[in-house]
Structure formats: C-alpha cells, structure tokens
Amino acid sequence: MRSVLVLSGKDLRNLFHSPLFYGIAGLCSIVWSGLFFAALYDFAHASNMSSMRGQGEGASLHFVVFARHISLVNLFMIFAVSAMSMRLFSDEKRNQTMALLLTSPVSATQITLGKFVAGLVAAWALVALSFLYPASLRSFTAFDWGPLIASYIGLFLITGCYVTIGMFASSLTENTVLSVVMSLIFNVMLWFVGAFSDTAHNPVLDKVFAQLNVGSHFVNFIKGTISVSSLTFFVSVIALMTFLTQRVVESNRWR
Amino acid sequence: MDMIEVSGLVKSYGPIQAVKDIQFRVKKGEVVGFLGPNGAGKSTTMKIITGSMAPSGGSVRVAGFDVFEEPLEVKRRIGYLPENPPVYGEMTVESYLRFVARLKGISGERVSKQVEKSIEKTDLGSVRKRLIQNLSKGFRQRVGIAQALVSDPEVLILDEPTSGLDPRQVAEVRALIQELKGEHTIILSTHILPEVQTMCERIIIINRGRIVAEDSLAGLSNRMAGSVNVRIRVARPGPALEQALRAVPGVVTVVVADSGYSLQMSGEDQAVEAIAESVVHSKAGLLELRREVVDLEEIFLKLTTSEESQTPGSVP
Ligand SMILES: Nc1ncnc2c1ncn2[C@@H]1O[C@H](COP(=O)(O)OP(=O)(O)OP(=O)(O)O)[C@@H](O)[C@H]1O
Numbered sequence: 332m333r334s335v336l337v338l339s340g341k342d343l344r345n346l347f348h349s350p351l352f353y354g355i356a357g358l359c360s361i362v363w364s365g366l367f368f369a370a371l372y373d374f375a376h377a378s379n380m381s382s383m384r385g386q387g388e389g390a391s392l393h394f395v396v397f398a399r400h401i402s403l404v405n406l407f408m409i410f411a412v413s414a415m416s417m418r419l420f421s422d423e424k425r426n427q428t429m430a431l432l433l434t435s436p437v438s439a440t441q442i443t444l445g446k447f448v449a450g451l452v453a454a455w456a457l458v459a460l461s462f463l464y465p466a467s468l469r470s471f472t473a474f475d476w477g478p479l480i481a482s483y484i485g486l487f488l489i490t491g492c493y494v495t496i497g498m499f500a501s502s503l504t505e506n507t508v509l510s511v512v513m514s515l516i517f518n519v520m521l522w523f524v525g526a527f528s529d530t531a532h533n534p535v536l537d538k539v540f541a542q543l544n545v546g547s548h549f550v551n552f553i554k555g556t557i558s559v560s561s562l563t564f565f566v567s568v569i570a571l572m573t574f575l576t577q578r579v580v581e582s583n584r585w586r
Numbered sequence: 587m588d589m590i591e592v593s594g595l596v597k598s599y600g601p602i603q604a605v606k607d608i609q610f611r612v613k614k615g616e617v618v619g620f621l622g623p624n625g626a627g628k629s630t631t632m633k634i635i636t637g638s639m640a641p642s643g644g645s646v647r648v649a650g651f652d653v654f655e656e657p658l659e660v661k662r663r664i665g666y667l668p669e670n671p672p673v674y675g676e677m678t679v680e681s682y683l684r685f686v687a688r689l690k691g692i693s694g695e696r697v698s699k700q701v702e703k704s705i706e707k708t709d710l711g712s713v714r715k716r717l718i719q720n721l722s723k724g725f726r727q728r729v730g731i732a733q734a735l736v737s738d739p740e741v742l743i744l745d746e747p748t749s750g751l752d753p754r755q756v757a758e759v760r761a762l763i764q765e766l767k768g769e770h771t772i773i774l775s776t777h778i779l780p781e782v783q784t785m786c787e788r789i790i791i792i793n794r795g796r797i798v799a800e801d802s803l804a805g806l807s808n809r810m811a812g813s814v815n816v817r818i819r820v821a822r823p824g825p826a827l828e829q830a831l832r833a834v835p836g837v838v839t840v841v842v843a844d845s846g847y848s849l850q851m852s853g854e855d856q857a858v859e860a861i862a863e864s865v866v867h868s869k870a871g872l873l874e875l876r877r878e879v880v881d882l883e884e885i886f887l888k889l890t891t892s893e894e895s896q897t898p899g900s901v902p
C-alpha cells in the first residue's frame with residue numbers, strides 16, 4: 332500500500348506542477364461556467380413562462396440545469412482524462428524511467444494501482460470542481476440533494492472507467508499522441524457497445540447488450556436511482572481495465 | 587558466498603540472439619567489469635540480472651534468491667543505473683532522490699539521511715534544488731548514479747557509469763567506485779579499457795553474446811605473456827637473417843614486416859638477448875629492436891576479433 336501511495340504521490344505531484352492540469356481545469360471551468368449559466372437562464376425563462384400560465388411547478392431545476400451540466404461534464408471528461416492519462420505509462424516509457432519502476436521492489440500490480448490512484452485523484456478533482464456549480468445554487472434556491480448526489484456518484488464512476496481505459500491505452504505505447512487517440516477510441520467504443528442492443532435480433536444477446544449500455548446505466552444515476560446492476564457494471568469495467576493494464580505492465584519484462 | 591550467480595543465460599529479441607549461454611559468478615564485495623564492443627550483449631545481461639527483463643532461458647540468483655521466483659527480494663538488494671539515467675525532468679534532484687529512496691522501501695526517518703549521503707557521494711550539492719531537465723548530461727548521469735546508491739544496496743549494477751562525463755568527473759566516479767568496493771558487490775560495463783584496468787578486480791569480456799574471457803587483470807596479462815612481440819628493423823634484410831631468427835629458441839613465428847621482422851615469442855628476456863645477438867652476428871645492420879608490451883587493449887582486440895573470424899557468417 333505504501334508503495335502504491337509513493338508511486339501515485341510522485342505522479343500527482345508532477346501533474347500538479349505541470350501546466351497541463353491547469354490548462355485543462357481552466358478550459359473546463361470557462362466552458363462549464365458559460366453553459367451552466369445559459370442553462371440557468373433558460374430554466375428561469377421557462378419557469379417564468381409556466382408560472383405566468385399558472386401551470387404549477389413547471390420544469391425541474393434538476394433536469395433542465397443539472398442534467399445538462401452533468402452530460403457536458405461527462406463529455407469533457409472523456410477528453411480531459413484521455414489527455415491526462417497519456418502521461419501515466421507512455422511518459423515513463425519515453426523517459427526510460429520504466430526501468431526504474433521495474434527494478435524497484437514493487438510488483439506490477441502495485442505499479443498499476445499507483446497509476447490508477449493518481450489518474451483517479453486527478454480526474455475526480457475536475458469532477459469535484461464541476462460539483463461547485465450546482466452546489467453553489469443552494470444558497471439561492473432550495474432543491475433536493477438526492478438526485479444531484481446520485482448523478483455525481485454516476486459521474487465519479489464513469490470517470491473512473493475513463494481513467495482505467497486511458498491508463499490501459501497508455502500502457503500499450505510509448506507514443507503519447509497515439510495513447511490519447513487510442514484512449515478516445517476505446518471510450519467511444521465503450522459508449523457504442525450498448526447501441527447494438529436492438530440489432531442482434533436475439534433476445535439473449537439483446538439483453539446482454541442492454542446490460543452493456545453505458546448510456547442507460549448513466550441515465551439511471553441522473554434520474555436519481557442507484558441500482559445494483561449499474562454499480563456492478565461500472566465497477567466491473569474499472570476492475571477489468573485495471574486487470575488488463577496490470578497484465579501489460581507485467582509483460583513489459585517479457586519483451 | 588557467491589552474491590551473483592548467472593548460469594546458462596540466453597536472450598533472443600525475435601530472430602536476434604543477443605545473449606548466448608552466459609555463465610559467471612561474482613563473490614560478495616567483488617568489482618567485476620563487463621567489457622565488450624557495441625552490441626555485445628552487456629546491457630541485455632544487466633537488464634536480466636536486475637529483473638527488468640526476462641531471459642529466454644537460464645537462471646540468475648542474487649544473494650541466493652532467484653530473480654524470477656523472488657523478484658522483490660532481489661530488487662530490494664540491487665541498485666541499477668541503466669544506459670540512460672531514469673530521471674524525471676520535471677522533478678528537482680532532491681525530490682527525485684527522495685522519491686527513489688521511498689520507492690526502494692527506505693523507511694520514513696532514514697530517507698533524508700540516505701538522500702544526503704548519496705548527494706554527497708556524487709557531489710550533487712550545488713544542483714540539488716535544480717530541475718533535472720535543466721541539468722547537463724554529465725550531471726544527469728551523476729543523478730543516475732546517486733539514484734542507484736540511494737538505497738545503499740548490496741549489489742550495484744552500473745551500465746556505463748562514466749559515459750557522458752568529463753575527464754575530471756570520470757576520475758571522481760572511478761574514485762567513488764574504489765570507495766564503494768568492499769561494502770558493495772559491483773558489476774559495471776564499459777568499452778573503455780583503462781576504466782576496467784583501474785576499477786575492476788575481475789574482467790569478463792563479452793563478444794557477440796558470449797563470454798570470451800574471464801579472469802583477473804593480472805591473469806589476463808599473464809595468459810597473453812606468451813605472445814610478447816619484438817619488432818626488428820635492419821638495413822639489409824635477407825633470407826639468411828630470417829633463418830637465423832627462426833633458429834633462436836623461444837621464437838614462435840617470424841613475420842616479414844616493412845624493412846624488418848615482427849617476431850612473436852614465448853620466451854623471456856633471454857630470448858630477446860639471443861635475438862639481438864643473432865642479428866648483430868649476421869651483420870644485417872641493426873637499426874631498431876623494440877619490445878612491444880601486450881596491453882589490455884590488444885588482448886581485447888585479439889579476443890573479440892578472433893571470435894568474429896570463427897563465426898561462419900564472416901568467412902568469405
Ligand atoms: N529491444 C531490442 N530489440 C531488438 N534487439 C535488441 C534490443 N535491445 C538490444 N538488441 C540487440 O541485442 C544485441 C545486444 O545489445 P546490448 O544493448 O545488450 O549490447 P551492449 O553490449 O550493451 O552494447 P553497447 O556497448 O552498444 O551498449 C544488439 O545486437 C542489439 O541490436
């Protein structure tokens with residue numbers, strides 16, 4: 332455990348000393364601010380209209396403003412995490428520092444977990460940043476925390492998937508550009524597996540694909556429901572990709 | 587006890603066999619030099635000993651632990667300087683060394699002490715707060731050496747430790763290795779001969795993935811003592827002189843060289859004396875008689891080139 336923390340501490344320290352992280356965080360916060368307030372404006376407009384017409388509650392803050400914000404954050408995380416996770420292994424190989432890790436008294440599993448923790452902390456820092464937008468509205472208007480928190484649990488989990496996918500892509504190559512491209516392709520594939528759910532024309536396969544549908548699992552969280560099958564799905568993706576990365580790291584010795 | 591035992595080591599990179607059946611032992615506290623031309627397989631052998639690469643066959647034991655069965659035990663005992671120093675440009679020298687010390691499992695309170703020690707030994711005090719990416723190649727190499735030393739390992743594997751250093755730093759690194767001798771078991775590789783001459787107790791000459799010689803420096807020189815060369819230059823060379831030279835006891839071969847002869851001999855000083863006598867006696871007009879001492883450089887060239895001529899591919 333100590334080795335895992337030593338390894339991830341080094342990566343995080345280097346990431347937080349680099350302009351890359353602040354560039355990404357800055358860009359995200361600019362775009363998120365703009366679109367969050369645009370959504371808020373739309374919501375205010377819509378609820379004015381509905382209250383003038385006397386139609387009761389009208390649109391919900393959660394679905395009009397927060398859900399839009401969360402989908403946007405999700406989209407940005409695909410790119411941000413791919414860009415940050417290229418550093419995890421590709422940089423080590425390019426700098427020839429992989430030799431240091433491989434000759435230190437740490438196992439391939441510890442190396443992989445160290446990278447995973449570093450990637451997760453960096454990505455979750457951005458997700459936490461995005462949480463400030465909806466949370467800050469609390470001082471102006473009352474809303475139900477439940478669905479928002481459920482959505483963020485979903486967002487943290489799906490970001491975890493992106494981190495492990497990016498980490499896996501990074502372990503495959505020492506070319507950082509290739510690593511980013513592969514990470515993006517794998518992430519897009521993750522989103523598209525579920526799209527086959529109606530094409531198989533086979534009830535069993537359809538069910539399987541439906542279970543693999545990231546979109547529908549993620550929507551569950553946004554709706555405020557935390558189901559065991561959705562939790563299992565995300566945790567399985569994270570575990571599988573971490574396992575695959577561990578295999579690749581171990582195989583570095585065999586080349 | 588033998589600190590390092592390597593037996594039957596084989597490594598292929600696809601069709602290329604980089605290491606073919608390498609076998610040797612290193613005693614505790616010994617300093618062994620790997621010597622060999624480019625592409626001989628020195629770095630490959632070192633990578634396998636340190637556990638960063640798996641061999642295609644053979645076994646390696648360090649301090650009694652098998653590198654593949656108990657890799658962590660072995661890695662705890664090894665400090666390794668690869669061909670390219672494994673440094674992070676965005677870290678300072680000090681923070682990098684602290685990271686390596688922790689990674690090697692040095693406990694919290696000993697980290698600072700070990701880092702100070704290795705900074706002092708490698709004379710990095712003046713750059714300790716600088717980013718490694720802004721250091722010159724020689725300083726980066728020294729950071730690489732400091733990194734190998736920081737955990738105070740029993741075994742040091744140094745791949746070309748003096749490459750990229752200026753003459754003064756080369757001398758310092760050699761002095762450092764002299765100083766480490768005894769407490770640490772050291773294997774270092776180089777293609778610079780004076781380096782092994784000054785630093786190593788034992789030399790292993792590798793060529794094309796095989797060990798072609800393994801001996802102490804004195805042993806290697808002795809082994810070659812049979813091939814003392816004498817060069818003679820005379821005013822009037824002729825077959826009579828050649829005959830006379832061949833008859834001298836101790837002379838093995840006589841080769842006609844430009845306006846003279848090159849004699850290979852097995853004898854001692856008496857043979858040289860006899861040669862001088864016979865040349866003077868033949869009245870060929872002795873201009874020069876020079877004894878050529880065979881040094882390590884020649885031994886090296888001899889061993890590595892004769893091996894090459896034995897491989898079938900190079901026979902025309
Ligand atoms: N990753 C690799 N893939 C394919 N071939 C390799 C690889 N690494 C080394 N080789 C080959 O293995 C052989 C031995 O290489 P090695 O690096 O061990 O030599 P060396 O003795 O360290 O040489 P040098 O003095 O140049 O450092 C060479 O023929 C080299 O081309």
Ligand SMILES: [Mg+2]
Pocket residue numbers: 628629630669745
């Ligand atoms: Mg080499």
